[in-house]
Amino acid sequence: MGVRTDEGRSGGRPDVLVIGGGVIGLVTAWRAAQRGLRTAVADPAPGRGAARVAAGMLAAVTELHHGEEALLDLNLASAARYPAFAAELVEAAGADVGYRACGTLQVALDADDRAELREIELLRRRCGLEASWLTGRECRRLEPMLAPGVRGGLRVDGDHQTDPRRLTAALLTACERAGVTFHRDEARELTVTGDRATGVVLADGTRVTAGQSVLAAGCRSGGLAGLPPEVAVPVRPVKGQVLRLRIPPGYAPFLSRTVRAVVRGGQVYLVPRLSGELVVGATTEELGWDTTVTAGGVYQLLRDAHELVPGITELPLVETLAGLRPATPDNAPLLGPSGLDGLHLATGHGRNGVLLAPITGEALAEALTTGELPDYARPFHARRFATSENREVPA
Amino acid sequence: MGVRTDEGRSGGRPDVLVIGGGVIGLVTAWRAAQRGLRTAVADPAPGRGAARVAAGMLAAVTELHHGEEALLDLNLASAARYPAFAAELVEAAGADVGYRACGTLQVALDADDRAELREIELLRRRCGLEASWLTGRECRRLEPMLAPGVRGGLRVDGDHQTDPRRLTAALLTACERAGVTFHRDEARELTVTGDRATGVVLADGTRVTAGQSVLAAGCRSGGLAGLPPEVAVPVRPVKGQVLRLRIPPGYAPFLSRTVRAVVRGGQVYLVPRLSGELVVGATTEELGWDTTVTAGGVYQLLRDAHELVPGITELPLVETLAGLRPATPDNAPLLGPSGLDGLHLATGHGRNGVLLAPITGEALAEALTTGELPDYARPFHARRFATSENREVPA
Numbered sequence: 001m002g003v004r005t006d007e008g009r010s011g012g013r014p015d016v017l018v019i020g021g022g023v024i025g026l027v028t029a030w031r032a033a034q035r036g037l038r039t040a041v042a043d044p045a046p047g048r049g050a051a052r053v054a055a056g057m058l059a060a061v062t063e064l065h066h067g068e069e070a071l072l073d074l075n076l077a078s079a080a081r082y083p084a085f086a087a088e089l090v091e092a093a094g095a096d097v098g099y100r101a102c103g104t105l106q107v108a109l110d111a112d113d114r115a116e117l118r119e120i121e122l123l124r125r126r127c128g129l130e131a132s133w134l135t136g137r138e139c140r141r142l143e144p145m146l147a148p149g150v151r152g153g154l155r156v157d158g159d160h161q162t163d164p165r166r167l168t169a170a171l172l173t174a175c176e177r178a179g180v181t182f183h184r185d186e187a188r189e190l191t192v193t194g195d196r197a198t199g200v201v202l203a204d205g206t207r208v209t210a211g212q213s214v215l216a217a218g219c220r221s222g223g224l225a226g227l228p229p230e231v232a233v234p235v236r237p238v239k240g241q242v243l244r245l246r247i248p249p250g251y252a253p254f255l256s257r258t259v260r261a262v263v264r265g266g267q268v269y270l271v272p273r274l275s276g277e278l279v280v281g282a283t284t285e286e287l288g289w290d291t292t293v294t295a296g297g298v299y300q301l302l303r304d305a306h307e308l309v310p311g312i313t314e315l316p317l318v319e320t321l322a323g324l325r326p327a328t329p330d331n332a333p334l335l336g337p338s339g340l341d342g343l344h345l346a347t348g349h350g351r352n353g354v355l356l357a358p359i360t361g362e363a364l365a366e367a368l369t370t371g372e373l374p375d376y377a378r379p380f381h382a383r384r385f386a387t388s389e390n391r392e393v394p395a
Numbered sequence: 396m397g398v399r400t401d402e403g404r405s406g407g408r409p410d411v412l413v414i415g416g417g418v419i420g421l422v423t424a425w426r427a428a429q430r431g432l433r434t435a436v437a438d439p440a441p442g443r444g445a446a447r448v449a450a451g452m453l454a455a456v457t458e459l460h461h462g463e464e465a466l467l468d469l470n471l472a473s474a475a476r477y478p479a480f481a482a483e484l485v486e487a488a489g490a491d492v493g494y495r496a497c498g499t500l501q502v503a504l505d506a507d508d509r510a511e512l513r514e515i516e517l518l519r520r521r522c523g524l525e526a527s528w529l530t531g532r533e534c535r536r537l538e539p540m541l542a543p544g545v546r547g548g549l550r551v552d553g554d555h556q557t558d559p560r561r562l563t564a565a566l567l568t569a570c571e572r573a574g575v576t577f578h579r580d581e582a583r584e585l586t587v588t589g590d591r592a593t594g595v596v597l598a599d600g601t602r603v604t605a606g607q608s609v610l611a612a613g614c615r616s617g618g619l620a621g622l623p624p625e626v627a628v629p630v631r632p633v634k635g636q637v638l639r640l641r642i643p644p645g646y647a648p649f650l651s652r653t654v655r656a657v658v659r660g661g662q663v664y665l666v667p668r669l670s671g672e673l674v675v676g677a678t679t680e681e682l683g684w685d686t687t688v689t690a691g692g693v694y695q696l697l698r699d700a701h702e703l704v705p706g707i708t709e710l711p712l713v714e715t716l717a718g719l720r721p722a723t724p725d726n727a728p729l730l731g732p733s734g735l736d737g738l739h740l741a742t743g744h745g746r747n748g749v750l751l752a753p754i755t756g757e758a759l760a761e762a763l764t765t766g767e768l769p770d771y772a773r774p775f776h777a778r779r780f781a782t783s784e785n786r787e788v789p790a
Contacts, residue, residue, distance in 0.1 A: 245690050295640050296708025299697035306694055313691025317715060 014040040016368055017199055017210035018346075019187045019224065020217035022049025023164065023353055026171035027361035028214055028346050030092075033178035035365050040181040042200060042208060047172045049218050051164035051354055053242050053323030055271045055279040056098070057258055058082055058160045058355045061129055062106050064120075069127055070379045071332045075352060077376055078359035079158065085358035086162065092177060093170035098163025100274055104258040107139050107146065107153030109307060113262045114151045121154055143255055145311045153261075161258055161271050164354050171357075183208055187217070190226035190343070197343035200226075212368055214344045219326040221347040231338045232385040235348045237289055237324035240282040241297035243305075244319035245312060247276045254278065254311070261308050268304035270312075278315065280305045283322075291322045325350050334382040335363055336373040344368065345382035409435040411763055412594055412605035413741075414582045414619065415612035417444025418559065418748055421566035422756035423609055423741050425487075428573035430760050435576040437595060437603060442567045444613050446559035446749055448637050448718025450666045450674040451493070452653055453477055453555045453750045456524055457501050459515075464522055465774045466727045470747060472771055473754035474553065480753035481557065487572060488565035493558025495669055499653040502534050502541065502548030504702060508657045509546045516549055538650055540706045548656075556653055556666050559749050566752075578603055582612070585621035585738070592738035595621075607763055609739045614721040616742040626733045627780040630743045632684055632719035635677040636692035638700075639714035640707060642671045649673065649706070656703050663699035665707075673710065675700045678717075686717045720745050729777040730758055731768040739763065740777035 014037075018029045021043030033039040057063075060075035086099035108114040124131040131154055139153045140146045176182075187200040191207065199209035215221050219237035227233065247254045253272065260269035271279040283297045298320055305312050328334060328348035333356060338345050346364050349356050363377040373381060409432075413424045416438030428434040452458075455470035481494035503509040519526040526549055534548045535541050571577075582595040586602065594604035610616050614632035622628065642649045648667065655664035666674040678692045693715055700707050723729060723743035728751060733740050741759050744751050758772040768776060 243690070292711045294708065295638070295697055295701070295710050295712045298693065298712050299701055299708065302690055302694035302697065306690070313689065313694065315690050316687045317690045317693050320712060320715075 012038065013209050013211070014038045014181065015211045016040070016214060017042060017208055017212075018214045018216055019200060020049070020215070020221070021046030021182070022216065022218050023051040023168050023171065023357050024218070024346050024349060024360055025214070025216035026168060026175055027357045028216055028364040029180045030171055030175045030178055031361035031365035032368050033175065033180050035369050037368060039179070040183060040208065040210065041175065042183040042185065042187045042202060044184055044186050046182055046184070047168040049168070050323045050325060051168050053240065053321045054164045054354055055242060055269065055281045056162045056164040056167070056354050057104070057269060057271055058162060059104065060159060060355060061124065061156045062104055062159050062260060063351060064124065064127065065331070066123060068331060072127055074332070074359060074376065074380060075355055078356045079160070081358040081362070082160065082162070089167075089170050089174055093173035095170045095173060096166055097170045098166045098273055098275065099160070100162070101160045102257040103155070103157040104159035104260060105139060105142055105153055105155055107150045107259065107261045107308070109147070109149055109151065109261055109263055111151070113264075116262050117152070117154060143257070143259055145255060145309050146259070147308055147310055150308075159258065161273070162354060163273055163275070167354065167357070188225060190224050192226060192228060192340070196341040212342050212344065214346050214364060214368070215338070216346040218347060219324045221326065221345070228340055230386060231340050231343065232387070233334065233345065233347065234329055234385045235326045235334070238327040238350070239285040239287050239290055239322055240325055241285075241293055241301065241320070241322045242279060242281040243298065243301050243317060244321070245278040245280060245315040246318050247272065247278050247315060249276070251314065252276065255309070259309065261304075263304040263307060266300070266304060268301065268308060270305060270309060278312075280312075289324070291324060293320045293322050297322070326353070329385065332380050333360065335360065335377050335380045336367040336382050337371070339383045339386055407433065408604050408606070409433045409576065410606045411435070411609060412437060412603055412607075413609045413611055414595060415444070415610070415616070416441030416577070417611065417613050418446040418563050418566065418752050419613070419741050419744060419755055420609070420611035421563060421570055422752045423611055423759045424575045425566055425570045425573055426756035426760035427763050428570065428575050430764050432763060434574075435578060435603065435605065436570065437578040437580065437582045437597060439579055439581050441577060441579070442563040444563070445718045445720060446563050448635065448716045449559045449749055450637060450664065450676045451557045451559040451562070451749050452499070452664065452666055453557060454499065455554060455750060456519065456551045457499055457554050457655060458746060459519065459522065460726070461518060463726060467522055469727070469754060469771065469775060470750055473751045474555070476753040476757070477555065477557070484562075484565050484569055488568040490565045490568060491561055492565050493561045493668055493670065494555070495557070496555045497652040498550070498552040499554035499655060500534060500537055500548055500550055502545045502654065502656045502703070504542070504544055504546065504656055504658055506546070511657050512547070512549060538652070538654055540650060540704050541654070542703055542705055545703075554653065556668070557749060558668055558670070562749065562752070583620060585619050587621060587623060587735070591736040607737050607739065609741050609759060609763070610733070611741040613742060614719045616721065616740070623735055625781060626735050626738065627782070628729065628740065628742065629724055629780050630721045630729070633722040633745070634680040634682050634685055634717055635720055636680075636688055636696065636715070636717045637674060637676040638693065638696050638712060639716070640673040640675060640710040641713050642667065642673050642710060644671070646709065647671065650704070654704065656699075658699040658702060661695070661699060663696065663703060665700060665704060673707075675707075684719070686719060688715045688717050692717070721748070724780065727775050728755065730755065730772050730775045731762040731777050732766070734778045734781055
C-alpha cells in the first residue's frame with residue numbers, strides 16, 4: 001500500500017500526535033491542546049478503550065499494596081485533583097462525568113479475610129493514612145444490604161468514583177471543542193527519521209507526521225511496529241471481567257457508597273452509580289489478548305458479590321464484559337520522554353487509568369511543552385525499564 | 396381506529412387463522428396447509444416465541460412427574476414422531492433443525508438428590524419405562540466431564556434434543572412454501588358473530604376473517620380481548636432463565652448427551668448441540684410477565700451447572716435470556732375445540748412445547764378438518780377447565 005501524507009487533511013502538521021484514544025490518550029490530547037499545541041489523536045474508535053469496561057473506582061487508598069508506596073503518592077495526588085478536574089471537564093464538554101464523592105467501605109467476610117484486611121490497615125497507618133477498624137455491626141449500619149456474616153471493615157471516605165464511559169465521552173467532546181483532530185484509524189507503524197520519532201503510518205497508508213508523538217495505546221502500546229528496541233514498553237494485558245447490574249427505582253439506593261471485599265483471597269467490588277447502574281468487578285486473569293466472557297468469570301463475580309451483598313439476586317443483570325488492563329512489571333505507569341527523541345509514553349496504568357487521568361494529562365502536557373516531567377511524575381519516568389542490553393541493540 | 400377487511404390482501408378469506416406464530420402456531424399452520432386448508436398466521440414476529448429461549452430437550456421421560464402419567468403418553472407419542480417429523484421438516488424447509496438422537500443422563504449430586512432420583516426411578520418403572528441405576532463411576536464413564544461427587548444416575552436413552560431456533564425458522568420456511576399467509580401484526584381482539592368466532596382484528600385495525608381460528612398465543616392466549624367467558628384459557632406465564640455457552644473446538648465434545656440433575660431440589664440441565672452451543676437451564680419463577688435476566692437467576696444456573704460439570708468455567712458465556720412458559724393448572728396443553736364454534740385452542744404446553752410440536756400439529760389438523768380430536772389427544776381437550784359458572788355467564 002502506498003503512503004500518503006495528511007498535510008491537507010488535518011490543516012497542517014500537528015505539534016503532537018497521540019497514538020490511542022482511550023481515557024489516557026484523550027486526557028493527554030485535551031491538556032496538550034489547552035496549552036496551545038496543535039494536537040491530533042489516532043484511534044479507530046476513540047473512547048472505546050479499557051475504560052469502557054472499567055468500574056471507575058478512584059481507589060488511591062483501597063488499591064494500595066505492599067511495595068507500592070511511591071505509586072500511592074501519585075494516586076493520592078490524582079485523586080486530590082479529581083473534583084476540580086471533573087468540574088472543568090463537565091464545563092468544557094457540557095456533559096456529566098458521573099463523579100460521585102461517595103467514599104468506599106472495605107469489608108472482610110471470614111476470619112482469613114479479616115486477618116488480611118487488618119494487615120492492610122497496618123500498611124495504611126505506616127503510610128500515614130487514616131484507618132480505623134469498624135465492627136461488622138458498624139459496617140451494616142453504614143450499608144444495610146451487607147451480608148450478616150461481614151466481620152468488620154475499614155471506611156475509606158476519600159476513595160470516590162466516576163463513570164468511565166461518561167468520562168471518555170466528555171473527554172472526546174472536550175478534545176473536539178479544543179480543536180483536537182481525530183484520525184479514526186489504527187496506527188500501523190511508528191516512523192523514525194534519523195534518531196527522532198516523526199509520527200505514524202495509519203492502517204489506510206496515510207502518513208501522519210508530528211513534532212512529538214505520545215504512545216498511549218494501553219496494553220497494545222508495546223506492539224506498535226517501528227518502535228526501536230531501546231524504547232522498552234513492557235506493557236502486558238491483564239484481563240478483567242466485569243458485570244453491570246441495574247438497581248430498579250424501588251430498590252434504590254441499595255448501596256450508598258462503593259463496597260469492596262477480599263473474598264477467599266480475591267477482590268470483589270460493587271460500585272453503585274447515581275444512574276442506577278451497579279458495576280461488579282473484577283477478575284484478574286493473565287491470559288494474553290483473550291477478552292472472552294466466561295462462565296467461570298461471571299460465576300466467580302456473582303458468587304463473591306452475592307456472599308457480600310445477598311440482595312443482588314433480585315437485580316437485573318444488564319451486561320457482561322471483559323477488558324484488558326495495561327499492566328507493567330512494577331504496576332505503575334510509564335510517563336513522559338521515552339528515550340527516543342520526539343516520543344513520549346503515557347501508558348501502563350494498570351487498574352488505575354481512570355484515577356490517574358487528571359495527573360497524567362497534566363504531567364504529559366508539561367513534558368510536551370518543557371521536555372521535562374514535573375517532580376511528582378519523575379519516579380514513573382518512561383525509561384526505567386530500558387536495560388543496557390536494550391540500548392546496545394542497534395535500531 | 397376504523398376496521399378494514401383484508402379480503403384483497405390475503406387473496407380471499409382463509410379457512411384457518413392461527414393466532415400466534417411460535418413453534419405451536421407454526422406447526423399447526425403448516426399441518427393445516429398440508430391438508431389443503433387456506434391458512435393464515437397473525438403474529439408481529441413469527442418464530443420469536445418461547446422457543447427462542449427454550450433448550451429443546453425432548454424430555455418425555457425425564458420430565459415425568461407424579462400425577463402426570465396421562466401426559467407421559469402424549470409426550471412419548473410425540474417423541475416417537477420426532478425422527479420422521481424432523482426429516483420431513485428438513486426436506487420441506489431445506490434447512491437443518493438440529494435434531495440430535497443423543498439421549499440423556501440424569502444424575503444425583505448429594506444424598507438427598509440421590510433419594511429423589513431413586514423415587515423417580517420407581518415412578519418410571521411403575522409407568523412401564525425402563526430404568527436402571529448407574530453408579531457414579533458408570534456415569535463418569537459415559538460423561539467424563541461430570542463432577543467427581545456425582546453419586547449415581549439414570550440413563551435415559553430416548554430423551555433427545557432439537558434446536559428450537561432452527562426448528563421455528565424451518566417451520567416458518569415450510570409454512571411459506573406451503574402457501575401460509577402471514578399477518579405480521581398483533582391480534583388485538585377476537586371477533587365473534589352470533590355464537591361463532593369469525594377471526595380477529597389486528598392492532599393496525601385490519602379485520603381478518605376466517606372459517607376457523609386457532610388460538611396459539613402461548614402464555615398470552617388467555618388475554619386476547621373478545622374471548623367469551625365460557626372459553627376458559629387458564630394459561631399463566633412461568634419464567635425461565637437460560638444461558639448459552641459455547642464449546643470451543645479444542646474442548647469438544649465436552650458432553651456427548653444431555654446431562655441433567657436435581658441440585659438441592661432444583662433442576663439444572665446442560666444440552667450440548669453439535670453446533671458447539673451448550674444450553675444451561677432453567678429457572679422456574681412465578682413472577683407474571685417479568686422477563687428480566689437477574690443476577691440471582693444467572694448465579695443459580697452457573698452455580699448448579701458448575702457443581703455438576705466443573706469444566707464449564709472455561710467456556711465462553713455467550714447469551715443470557717429469560718422466556719415465559721405457557722403453563723396450565725394440570726401442566727398439560729389445551730388442544731382442539733374450545734367450546735366456542737369456530738375457535739380451537741393449541742396452547743398451554745408449559746415446558747413441553749418443542750417436544751409436543753409434532754403431535755400438536757397433527758392433532759389440530761385433524762380437529763380442523765374433522766371437528767374431532769384424535770383419540771390420543773382427547774384427555775387434553777380444550778374445554779376441561781370450563782366450569783358451569785363460566786358457561787352461565789352471558790357473553
